[in-house]
Amino acid sequence: MNPYFKSADNDWVKQRIVGLSLCALVAFIVLLARLTYLQAVVGEDYQRLSVNNSIRLQIIDPPRGLILDTNGVKLAENRPSFDVAFTPKDAGNALGVLEDLAAYLQVSADDLSSRVKDMRGMGAFRPVLLRQDIGRDALAVIEARKMDLPGVQVDVRIRRNYIHGSFASHLIGYLGEVSPEELSRGTSTGLRSGDTIGKFGVERTFEAFLRGEPGGRQVEVNASGQVMRVLNTVAARPGRNVHLTIDHALQQRTEQLLEGIAGAAVAVDPQNGRVLAMASSPPFAPNAFVSGIDAARWDALISHPFRPLENKATQGEYPPGSTFKIVTAIAGLEEKVIDETSTFDCAGFVSFAGRDYRCWKKEGHGRVDIHRALAESCDVFFYRVGQRLGVDRIAWYAKACGLGTGTGIGLEPEARGLIPSSVWKKKRFGVPWQDGETLSIAIGQGYNLTTPLQMAMLTAAVANGGTRYRPRILDRVETMDGDVVLRSLPEAIGKLPASARTLAIVQQGLTAVVNGERGTARRVHLNDIEIAGKTGTSQVVGRREGGDDYTPPHLRAHAWFVCYAPTSAPRIAIAVVVENGEHGSSATGPIAREMVKAYLRKLPNGQKLADDGVQVLVGGRG
Amino acid sequence: MFDRRLVTNFDWGLLGLALILGSIGLVSVYSAVTADPPPAPQKLLFYKQIVWFGIGLVVMFATLSFNYRLLERWALPIFISCVLMLLAVVMFGKLAGGSRRWLILGPVHFQPSEMIKIAVVLVLAKYYAKTADSRGLTLREIVRPMLITALPVGLIVVQPDLGTAGLVALIAVTITLFVKVARRSLALLLAVGAAVVPAVWMLLKDYQRRRILTFLDPTHDPLGAGYHIIQSKIAIGSGMITGKGYLQGTQNALSFLPEEHTDFIFSVLAEEWGLVGAATLIGLFAVLVFRGLSIAHRCRDPFGKVLAVGIVALLFWQVVINIGMTMGLMPVVGVPLPFISYGGSSTITVAICVGLLMNVSMRRFMLE
Numbered sequence: 001m002n003p004y005f006k007s008a009d010n011d012w013v014k015q016r017i018v019g020l021s022l023c024a025l026v027a028f029i030v031l032l033a034r035l036t037y038l039q040a041v042v043g044e045d046y047q048r049l050s051v052n053n054s055i056r057l058q059i060i061d062p063p064r065g066l067i068l069d070t071n072g073v074k075l076a077e078n079r080p081s082f083d084v085a086f087t088p089k090d091a092g093n094a095l096g097v098l099e100d101l102a103a104y105l106q107v108s109a110d111d112l113s114s115r116v117k118d119m120r121g122m123g124a125f126r127p128v129l130l131r132q133d134i135g136r137d138a139l140a141v142i143e144a145r146k147m148d149l150p151g152v153q154v155d156v157r158i159r160r161n162y163i164h165g166s167f168a169s170h171l172i173g174y175l176g177e178v179s180p181e182e183l184s185r186g187t188s189t190g191l192r193s194g195d196t197i198g199k200f201g202v203e204r205t206f207e208a209f210l211r212g213e214p215g216g217r218q219v220e221v222n223a224s225g226q227v228m229r230v231l232n233t234v235a236a237r238p239g240r241n242v243h244l245t246i247d248h249a250l251q252q253r254t255e256q257l258l259e260g261i262a263g264a265a266v267a268v269d270p271q272n273g274r275v276l277a278m279a280s281s282p283p284f285a286p287n288a289f290v291s292g293i294d295a296a297r298w299d300a301l302i303s304h305p306f307r308p309l310e311n312k313a314t315q316g317e318y319p320p321g322s323t324f325k326i327v328t329a330i331a332g333l334e335e336k337v338i339d340e341t342s343t344f345d346c347a348g349f350v351s352f353a354g355r356d357y358r359c360w361k362k363e364g365h366g367r368v369d370i371h372r373a374l375a376e377s378c379d380v381f382f383y384r385v386g387q388r389l390g391v392d393r394i395a396w397y398a399k400a401c402g403l404g405t406g407t408g409i410g411l412e413p414e415a416r417g418l419i420p421s422s423v424w425k426k427k428r429f430g431v432p433w434q435d436g437e438t439l440s441i442a443i444g445q446g447y448n449l450t451t452p453l454q455m456a457m458l459t460a461a462v463a464n465g466g467t468r469y470r471p472r473i474l475d476r477v478e479t480m481d482g483d484v485v486l487r488s489l490p491e492a493i494g495k496l497p498a499s500a501r502t503l504a505i506v507q508q509g510l511t512a513v514v515n516g517e518r519g520t521a522r523r524v525h526l527n528d529i530e531i532a533g534k535t536g537t538s539q540v541v542g543r544r545e546g547g548d549d550y551t552p553p554h555l556r557a558h559a560w561f562v563c564y565a566p567t568s569a570p571r572i573a574i575a576v577v578v579e580n581g582e583h584g585s586s587a588t589g590p591i592a593r594e595m596v597k598a599y600l601r602k603l604p605n606g607q608k609l610a611d612d613g614v615q616v617l618v619g620g621r622g
Numbered sequence: 623m624f625d626r627r628l629v630t631n632f633d634w635g636l637l638g639l640a641l642i643l644g645s646i647g648l649v650s651v652y653s654a655v656t657a658d659p660p661p662a663p664q665k666l667l668f669y670k671q672i673v674w675f676g677i678g679l680v681v682m683f684a685t686l687s688f689n690y691r692l693l694e695r696w697a698l699p700i701f702i703s704c705v706l707m708l709l710a711v712v713m714f715g716k717l718a719g720g721s722r723r724w725l726i727l728g729p730v731h732f733q734p735s736e737m738i739k740i741a742v743v744l745v746l747a748k749y750y751a752k753t754a755d756s757r758g759l760t761l762r763e764i765v766r767p768m769l770i771t772a773l774p775v776g777l778i779v780v781q782p783d784l785g786t787a788g789l790v791a792l793i794a795v796t797i798t799l800f801v802k803v804a805r806r807s808l809a810l811l812l813a814v815g816a817a818v819v820p821a822v823w824m825l826l827k828d829y830q831r832r833r834i835l836t837f838l839d840p841t842h843d844p845l846g847a848g849y850h851i852i853q854s855k856i857a858i859g860s861g862m863i864t865g866k867g868y869l870q871g872t873q874n875a876l877s878f879l880p881e882e883h884t885d886f887i888f889s890v891l892a893e894e895w896g897l898v899g900a901a902t903l904i905g906l907f908a909v910l911v912f913r914g915l916s917i918a919h920r921c922r923d924p925f926g927k928v929l930a931v932g933i934v935a936l937l938f939w940q941v942v943i944n945i946g947m948t949m950g951l952m953p954v955v956g957v958p959l960p961f962i963s964y965g966g967s968s969t970i971t972v973a974i975c976v977g978l979l980m981n982v983s984m985r986r987f988m989l990e
Contacts, residue, residue: 016800017919020931021912027942028908032901034949038859039897046859050893055856057849216845218852231852232844 052089054220055231062212063158065239067172067202070274070475073248074163076172076203081159081291082139084152085127088116090225091151101152104141105131127153132291151225160196160290166283168251170311171244171411171473173201174289199289201311202242202473205410209477209485212239240485243475245274253598254279257591262305263578264312264452267595270460270564270573272490273469275409276599278453280312305554306579314407314414317449318577321536322377323560324398324444326462326506328385329370331397333502337388340505343369346380350439357383357439360537374509375516377535379443386442391433394441395421400497401458402468403450408493409471417454420447445539452575455562458496460573462510463532463564466496466503510534511567521561524589529600533563533592537582556580561588565596572599633917633983639910640682640976643961644675646891646903651964653869654883654890667883667964674966678973685977689985694751694925697744701770704741707734708777715781723781735786736967738774740974742790743797743932745770750801751924758804764811767798784837785955789939796935801928837953847954850886854948858892858900865896883964885956888948903962907941917983926982933975 038046049055067076084105091097095113102109116128134142134154142154160175176199178191191197197211198204215236219227254265258281267276284301301309310316332338348364349356359365359379365372373381386394398404404419420441422433440446453471461468470491477486496503510532513519520535538558559581564573574592581587648671655667693700711734715724723733746767753763771794778787803811823831832842840847857871871893883890892900914934921927937960944959946952958968960975 014919016802017915017931020796020800020934021915024908024911024915024938027938028904028911030951031904031942031945031949034946034951035858035892035900035904036897038855038949039862039892039900043859043862043897046856047862050856050860055849055852057845218844218849232841232848234845 049220052221052223052225054222054228056219056221058217058219060215060217060234060236061158062214062236063238064160064212065206065210065477065480066241067210068241068243069246069248069251070243071248072243075168075244075246075248077161077163078158079161080156081133082136083129083155083157084131084134084142085129085155086112086116087127087151087153087225089151090221090223094151097149097151100145101130101142101149104145105134105138107131132157133159153225160287162286164252165287166285167255168246168279169201169283169286170280170313171201171246171251171278172286173203173205174199174286175203176289177292196290200309201411202244204412206242206474206477209240209242213237238480241478241480243478244473245269245276245475245488246278246473247276247599249602250595250599251277251279253277254591254595255281255283257594261578261581262307262312263576263581263588264316265574265576265591265595266313266452266456267572267574267599268456268460268471270463270469270570273457273460273471274475274490275471275473276572277595278311278313278473280310280316282306282308284308311411312577312579313452314409314411315451316577317415317417317451318558318560318579319446319448319538320403320444320450320455321538321558321560322379322444323455323534323536323562323575324448324450325374325377325382325442326458326510326534326562327398327401327403328382328389328394328442328444329374329506329509330401330496330498330502331389331394332385333370333505334397334498335389335393338370338385340370343367344373344381344384346378348380350380350383352383352387352439353434353436355436357436370505371509371512372518374506374534375512375519377513377520382442383439386438387435389438389442391438391441392421392423394438395419395424397497398448400494401461402494403454403458407451407453407457407471409453409473411473414453415449415451417451418447418449444536452577455560456573456575459534459562459564459575460570461496462503462506463570463573465500466498467492468494468496507532507567510563514563521563521589523586524561524563524593526565526593526597529565529596530567531563531565531593531596532567533561533589535589536560536562540580554580556582559587561592563592563596565600572596627987628984631984631987633980636910636913636917636976636980636983639906639913640961643906643910644678646906647887647962648672648675649868650887650891650962651883653871653894654887654964656869670966671964671969674969677966678969681970682973682977682980685974686981686984688981690926690929690978690981691923691985693744693929694748697741697748701741701745704734704738705774705777708738708774710734712777712780723783732970733967735774735778735781735783735790736971738778739786739790739793739936740933740971740978742771742774742794743929743936746794746797747925747928747932750797750928754801754924754928756802758802759798759807760804761807761810764798764803764807767794783956785943785953785957788955789943789957792939793932793935796939797928797932800931800935837955840950840954851947851950851954854886854889855950857889858949861893861896861900863897865892865894865899868894870894884958885944885963886948887963888945888959891962892948904945907937907960911938911941914979917979917986921982921986923986926986930979930982933978937972937975 063078066074068074084101086098088094094116098112098116099109102112112130115130139154142149142152162172175196178195178197182197183191198207203210213236215234217233218231220229220231222228250267254267254277258265258279261281264280266278268274269276288297345367346359346365348362349358360377365376365378365380368376368378368381372378398419404417406414406416425431425433437446441448457468457471470493472488474488476484476488478484511530513535514521514524514531514533521533524531524533536559538560540555540557557580559578560576562575564570574595576588576591578587651671652668656665711723723735749767749770753759771791775787775790778790836842836847840851842848860866871890888900891903911934914930914937918927918930918934921930940957940960943952943955943957947954958965960968960972
């Protein structure tokens, strides 16, 4: 036993225990004193506050960040909206108040009272949202009669406003009420049920920047629910402004060109992957989503044959048609199954395994080399190249060119497209690959599927000498005061699987498509800007014998055109698809050409599409 | 080898006190959970708490059935296994409300940070029973207990659960001061502390400082803790002298109180029973603390003495912190009110505490 505790019985240790007891006694006296103060001294004040739960918390919504184009043109902003809410417990005679209110709002009282039903207990202290976005006239009436409408409050809330209506609707996206799953996922903090969040497009992708943080205030309310004083306020942190890479003028021109068409067009800067314009047609009106879209309008959008809610630039999957010959050409040259001097004889068709595979030009191209084959889009030449390559080598090159997988642009959901291989077919259908199918693949038909964005990025990589960039829609994120929070930088994600020589051959071929004597897109030619491009026609149904028969519009082939310009130092790369547009050069070529002009000649906004007498016709044959 | 003196020395008074407090707890939990509005009348929680109460009684009797001095030998293994469980919580614990506090073993969910409080008391009692003497602890003697305490405190801080971490530290400091620190060592420690705290403060990032300020003063967070404190004060104050009557509390009924059946159960009780009821409860806690200290006083075995003081410190600080918090005197931390709050881990911990105190009390004659 040590000396200290040996003396445990003596007064000295007793003293330490007494000391502890004294400390404890003091603490308990403090607690009792505080309790007495709260309950006996100021208890009546608290009693009063507790009667109708006078201290309440009001949430202050943060203003959502703006969406702007690369030059600072506002695309999405906020506007005030006056919402009428009703707190049943504050009203006294709830039904009477609702009847008066219904008269002022010119709606039926039953409609209002049905919303308030089942609000008892705790719920009676929660304001029920009765009517959103009432006009200023109704607001004036209600404000004037405020004293006769206990329990009624008008909240000013912030509402999204898409300034240019359906402009870039697929890109900007829309908002919607947060779903229970999104709430439970708990990705963004401070999210409450009933909040709106980005559901599609940029609004969804950059939700974390745009959202901001809610604030709130503690208020004391009187017996009829009116705020008597604000006890404490925490300001909301506004969302960040998101500047896109989009050029407003080019986007507007592109949408104009796509009017009345089902299709999509994407323009990117080949030197860094910035998306300059991305349009999908037909557009939709995002403002209709802001206060919740009604079932009828939603159904109309969903059942529309042209699928307006789909961003065809990133979600639309089409066989690439002859634009895929860029890939076949690269693969053929790199695998050395052909070289610059190789020629094939085109008689208008190739017989293979007892079937004729036709060239689009019935009478045949005669003897063609790679240059002419690209310029005149000779199918027979690429059938032969494809035969020599086999499906799996084509698939390898296609994937290395960025096809068959998402581009990583960040707009979800993004379609991946499809690049078939022998393994894929075995897995998918359980049957081996047929060599004849390789011929279809080589000219971009068959199982091949690509999105316009994928083809634009491929074209951009061909244009810039082989660097594949990740497509970007974000330029920078700024605070409300203009401080840059984040600046997006070019991101090279790979190289085309092509040597400089191969690329030069392909580039020359594409230049001849537009500028050559017999190029398939001569109509796209401009005198002042040299454009290089490739047409494409993707069959919706198999090419039939005797192709002059009438084809109903929805079975007509989709038209493609991809291009870049100027050829000397490319600054824009474009992919255009027109659904059921038949031939690339007639339906899509002029759209791409007008986009090139709008961007490189910097046309003033809104100039009419009339110069050169070009008309964009769906299904017209050139 | 049953000793009849165990029966004659049985601490009936402490048992009675514990049963009274536990019953008050059950009655309060019933009010807190049944007054919940639809759609969540959580009566199930009340029945669960009755089960916990029963388990607690069993645990309490198990804890007093063996000679507490065996614990002197088991203190270190118990401490180490508790620390390992804390480590497991930090690594695989269930994430709830932004922190990892729960360990899940099959159907059992429990918080090792509850057990570690008792483990720290045990291991410190073992250490001080050997080292302490009347000159007070020297600096060198104080290093080891500091490290022993810092280990679990650090693990609880990273959960993060600042409240429980602070509680464990407070218990350790109380025990250490009780066994006496030499005046020179104490002065030196205070001086070092006075120098280090401002230095650390300077090193902290802005948001970290704000978090600590908010922790110390809830009015910095008017939308969260600050709002809860206001509602808690309204609930308590509006009870006035005689209270609104059992099950008549309105603040509670409207769910304006957060965690009304766990951390803020005192507000429920004070609203319904008024100053009369709430002061009685505080008085009962005071009796418990003084009873515990008298057990420490009468115990002649150094380990038992420090152990009893440590257990009293554990209960005392939880009572003061919890009740102080509901009245706006203390930071808002998730520390349950012993005997009263709903919760299995807390109930079992309190049962062990009472069992240990009774154990020490009834074996005080056994010292040879």
